[in-house]
Amino acid sequence: MGAPPVAEELLVAITSDVDVVSARQKGRELAAEAGFSSGDQTVIAAAISEIARNILMYAKRGEIALRIVMNGDLDGLIVVARDQGPGIPDVTRALQDGYSTSGGLGLGLPGARRLMDDFDVVSIPGKGTTVTMKKWRRRHAS
Amino acid sequence: MEVPILKQGLYLIASIQSALTDADLSALREALIERVGKYRARGVIVDVTALDVMDSFAVRTLRDIAHMARLRGAETVIVGIQPEVAFAMVQLGLTLKGVSTALDLEEGLAFLDRQGRERLDRVQGRGTRGGTTRG
Ligand SMILES: Nc1ncnc2c1ncn2[C@@H]1O[C@H](COP(=O)(O)OP(=O)(O)OP(=O)(O)O)[C@@H](O)[C@H]1O
Ligand SMILES: [Mg+2]
Numbered sequence: 064m065g066a067p068p069v070a071e072e073l074l075v076a077i078t079s080d081v082d083v084v085s086a087r088q089k090g091r092e093l094a095a096e097a098g099f100s101s102g103d104q105t106v107i108a109a110a111i112s113e114i115a116r117n118i119l120m121y122a123k124r125g126e127i128a129l130r131i132v133m134n135g136d137l138d139g140l141i142v143v144a145r146d147q148g149p150g151i152p153d154v155t156r157a158l159q160d161g162y163s164t165s166g167g168l169g170l171g172l173p174g175a176r177r178l179m180d181d182f183d184v185v186s187i188p189g190k191g192t193t194v195t196m197k198k199w200r201r202r203h204a205s
Numbered sequence: 206m207e208v209p210i211l212k213q214g215l216y217l218i219a220s221i222q223s224a225l226t227d228a229d230l231s232a233l234r235e236a237l238i239e240r241v242g243k244y245r246a247r248g249v250i251v252d253v254t255a256l257d258v259m260d261s262f263a264v265r266t267l268r269d270i271a272h273m274a275r276l277r278g279a280e281t282v283i284v285g286i287q288p289e290v291a292f293a294m295v296q297l298g299l300t301l302k303g304v305s306t307a308l309d310l311e312e313g314l315a316f317l318d319r320q321g322r323e324r325l326d327r328v329q330g331r332g333t334r335g336g337t338t339r340g
Contacts, residue, residue, distance in 0.1 A: 080226040080227040080228055081226050083226070083227070084224050084225075084226050087258055088224065091257070101289060102289045102292060105257060105258060105289040105290060105292070105293050106289075106292070106293050106296065108257065108258045108293075109258050109259070109260055109293040109294075109296075109297060112258055112260040113260055113261060113297070116227075116260065116261075116262060160298055167261065167265075168261050168265065168298075168299070170261050170297055170298045170299060171260075171261055173298070174261070174296065174297030174298050174299070175297075177296045177297070177298070178293060178296050178297065
């Protein structure tokens with residue numbers, strides 16, 4: 064795919080639990096602006112909540128970029144979550160239901176993957192983690 | 206955002222009014238458990254109608270509230286989970302196993318009343334209402 068035109072970008076710094084709430088609220092607002100159904104808005108907000116909390120829990124700080132893209136007759140909402148934390152040594156394992164190094168449910172990453180259409184994790188131990196996830200909707204001719 | 210907790214007879218009703226941070230959720234858990242003892246409550250209702258997202262932390266905290274309240278002698282009912290929130294929870298793989306739920310506040314109160322009657326019947330050695338008995 065070529066580079067789709069960028070319509071809007073929002074950056075949310077994640078440094079405390081208040082930021083987790085504002086990241087998911089901004090995600091919901093942007094999704095609403097882009098015409099996503101309220102069901103999809105909730106799904107996007109839930110996925111952002113999980114990924115933002117992971118940043119806080121494992122990397123202490125990071126940021127979440129939200130952006131709407133257009134691709135043919137599709138509109139997409141793209142969430143990029145970046146941190147410079149410890150990284151994930153085994154991403155495949157971290158994406159399995161129930162895998163947690165913190166005594167959690169181990170559902171954040173695999174759950175967010177199920178909620179979104181595209182999901183990608185790039186992580187370098189000692190350097191950090193970037194989670195990119197996308198939700199698409201078909202643009203209706205008006 | 207502090208969650209108001211109302212005392213109604215033997216029940217405590219916590220009505221969440223807006224989005225809650227993790228710290229808010231933890232504070233709600235502490236406040237409810239403390240008040241179950243203080244007011245000798247038999248039932249706890251947590252109304253989550255206003256929550257537009259339930260993620261793993263929220264679900265874990267609600268489960269903790271229900272389990273801790275039960276250890277203190279009170280039954281918990283979660284009411285008002287919105288359809289879209291329920292959908293996202295299922296996709297995430299989050300369950301409220303072992304926690305009672307009801308559609309809304311009214312149903313939640315009816316559930317607690319039923320539980321209370323059954324408990325009384327058991328204590329008094331009678332069968333429960335509605336023709337069912339427990340072994
Ligand atoms: N940003 C991150 N940086 C470093 N490690 C991470 C990051 N995100 C996730 N992980 C690792 O991946 C594991 C799985 O993450 P996931 O969100 O699925 O579960 P969890 O956070 O352990 O529990 P839950 O989210 O269900 O409460 C984590 O336990 C952690 O080891
Ligand atoms: Mg997590």
